[in-house]
Amino acid sequence: MRKVYTRLSKITKATVSLFAQDVSYEELASVDGRLAQVIRIAGDEVTLQVFAGTEGIAANARVLFLGHPPRLKISDELVGRYFNAYGDPIDGKPPVAGEYVELGGPTINPVHRSQPSEWIATGIAGIDLNNTLVTGQKIPFFADPGEPYNQVMAMVAMKAQSDKIVLGGIGLSHDDYLYYKTVFENAGAEHRTVVFLNTTEDPPVERLLIPDLCLSVAEYFALQKNEKVLVLLTDMALYAEALAIVASKMEQIPAKDSMPGSLYSDLARIYERAVQLPSGGSITIIAVTTIHDGDITHAIPDNTGYITEGQLFLRRDTSVGKVIVDPFRSLSRLKQIVIGKKTREDHPQLMNALVRFYADAADAKTKLENGFELTHYDRRALDFAREYSRELLAIDVDLDMQKILTIGWQLVAKYFEKEETGIRQDILDKYWPEK
Amino acid sequence: MMLANKHDTARGHIQAILGSLVNIEFEGPARQNEICFIQHEGKSLMAEVIRITGNIAQAQVFDSTRGLRTKTPVVFSGQLLEVTLGPGLLSRKYDGLQNDLEKLPGLFLERGSYAPPLDEDCQYSFIPLSHKDALVCAGDWLGEVQEGWIQHKIMVPFSLQGQYRVAFLAPEGKLRLKDTVAILQDETGREHTATMVQRWPVKKPLLGYRQKIRPDTILTTGVRAIDTLNPLPEGGTGFIPGPFGCGKTVLQQAISKNAKVDLVVLVACGERANEVVEIFKTFPELPDPHTGRKLIERTTIICNTSNMPVAARDASVYMGMAIAEYYRAMGLKVLLLADSTSRWAQALREISNRLEELPGPDAFPVDLTAVISAFYARAGKVILRNGQTGSVTFLGTVSPAGGNFKEPVTEGTRKAARCFYALSQRRSDSKRYPAIEPLESYSKYLEYPEFRQNLEGIMGEGWLDLVEAAKDLLRQSGEAREQIAILGDDSVPLEYHEIFWKGELIDFAILQQDAFDRIDANTPLARQAYMLRLVMGICRRRFYFPHFEDTAAFFKKLIHLFKQMNYAEFGSANFHDYENQIHAFVAEKSS
Ligand SMILES: Nc1ncnc2c1ncn2[C@@H]1O[C@H](COP(=O)(O)OP(=O)(O)OP(=O)(O)O)[C@@H](O)[C@H]1O
């Protein structure tokens, strides 16, 4: 029989401390029925983070140590199910049978990884053309809270080829949760989805559990079943904020923007579980990190950007009245691996030329706003930019690669001369459309 | 991992745990920076003592601390964090603690598992280079063995101080790593056995040379924005700061492939696993452009990716440096690259915070600048005791928080490194790669007369003036651009447009370089000299266009031709064809 403790020595908003013996680091405990985890041991004094918060916890709360770190029963039965941050079903169906798997376990030896090399077509031209995604990649959407990022992410998830989709809702609004549910149902995708949910109403510290749950499930399918797994995490900014809450209650010295100094490592631990395995199994992570007023220098997007393999920026282009995938700030680091190789050879050069013209248009726009005369070239660039934005960058554009490249060449040829493109001669000779 | 089999080492047990930091109550002679092993469920978890107060040693654990309890026993090793040096380091993939990643069992990096860095059973053909009764000091060459393509010198152990007499030297023949190579007698007659392997505490500079000299010879990186504008010499130091996604890693990887050096030590410090995997997969295939051998034959990789234990990040950069210094002592040119030194600084910060040390700016440890400086100071060009030279060139990336160069790691590194390659968001956003700001960046080595002489010798007379002229033009071009932006295209003299476009020509033809194009990725020095002369020859002409739109059209066409030229093989028919087109086009338009 495990010992029950009934005397807390300290209570903060997120943690409780007590004197206890033979406790192991990171093991779980129950504090008056609330799940908690050991985050500090100092002699006989143990500090626990209480996931549901400490509101109403009494100094004589019953504390029981569970003797194991966070874990989840994992099996094929998880598919089609909805769970909370503790891995308990929230869909009214019975608990899942399976093997216990410890969450947040060791990392894969890098020599046993494969190089990501499989292109993920999404149909969204602003992604496929300029920010081509690859299996095993980790990439977030950086979006202001007002942007329709959940819609875009759901769209990407439905179009991308994958065997399983694991959705981690981290402070997800109930409406957005219902939206995902509907999308999954309508697409008949429920036989390949697993959902872990923490909504805006749930306690913030619980959010810390969601990514590990999702990734352990993803690892099961990718490693044991050699499947291609897509993990969606939304919103990772709220995860980071939950880390900050705990850190501050632990009296850690905050680094930039009141975030813990370990934020980089904490986020990397999650994102680095994206992997391409030699067996063909893979984990691709697409996340959302909300940002405020486009400020990517804030510690959360900043540290994320340093970890992920690029980022996708959504922006409203007022000149065409549509939300577009911003070609300047967006970047897929892994696109090099596939563009021009898995896609047509002219892809990289055409992509670069289009973005350069778009940049010239941005300069021209500044000129215009400052009240200057536009040159003939400026005007061509501006006209081009509007069409490019509408035909290729807008998130509602659904095209296959062949079509995307055709449109790209048509746009270039419509507004510019060969010499203005900077494209390699042999490519120009082969693909330049005759007017 | 070896445990010293001595009785005079400390023992203890865990008393507190916070993240990767443990407090150990100990008895015996525990030392600062001593390695100890936590005995957890049949496994030995390695840790390094970083502070001692009374009978409590605080140690950073190079592994996950999950499951540890108070009273868990800890044994001290009596040794500091050490690197194992000997033949066989080349082409290996190590983690931050020098475990051979290829030899670790299982798909996952299980904690407490270790794999020896060298292959002790491997036989090498030993050739003596010294003789009986010779008087030798640490670092002197006793003999050599063939390691891949290099003559790996077997040196007098670096830990030996003073002079020794060679009492015995193995004759030519096959030896294993731990076989006796020599018996060395010190002044008191005490004998020391030397084998092919030695161990060295990584945080101490490995000396054993006669003197360090000022770097005086260019290290060809193949990157025009570096070699042409702000060259890095052999034995020099440099750093590449830049916001995320601006091209630090791409630039460093390009250099690791194309640099004209004997060996490259790559330290992937707290960055992405996929980037390391790319190196693992491509280096065995890609040729070294200077020798035709495979890149992996000249490369050692130390890999502590961001999801590997944070404390080992600190170890990883030092491992890389010690290995580089070791090969330098063999008279080789070694290039050490670390991506990213900011992750190392962050690891120092995490530990310092857990130790509740008084924080400096942005919560970094107060001695951060000193730590960075001491590290950079280990690079350099040296003259060995036998008169040969060797060098360690160090180039690190820095990942400034928020992309702001006024943060502690960038500022601290600026004081330590003499070359500065600033990557800017502005250039990266407009896809002007490599995004090195030509004017903000610098090479302080250009102040050294001996280095200037070396450059003029290689690049041709008048080279440095030409480079200065190019920089001036870039500066003027920037000013012209601003004037045009403020006053409008037609409110400035036509000449402004010409100056602006001449700067653009230099930018597009010289500075920008496609790291993913087979030919453009690597520009040999001869080609760099040729191209700058060609471009500056055009820039020195005056053109008279009736209208600024004509200026733009002319230079755009010119840029287009130069780009084609950059994609063409140097000296090929294609190359000269574009060159002739350029000359003809320029002749047509200039007065
Ligand atoms: N020389 C180049 N030529 C072409 N593309 C480049 C070049 N340099 C960088 N890029 C582009 O920029 C992307 C990001 O580069 P890189 O990964 O080197 O950035 P980084 O500065 O190392 O970022 P982080 O700090 O996040 O690691 C690359 O994936 C590539 O698309």
Ligand SMILES: [Mg+2]
């Ligand atoms: Mg990088």
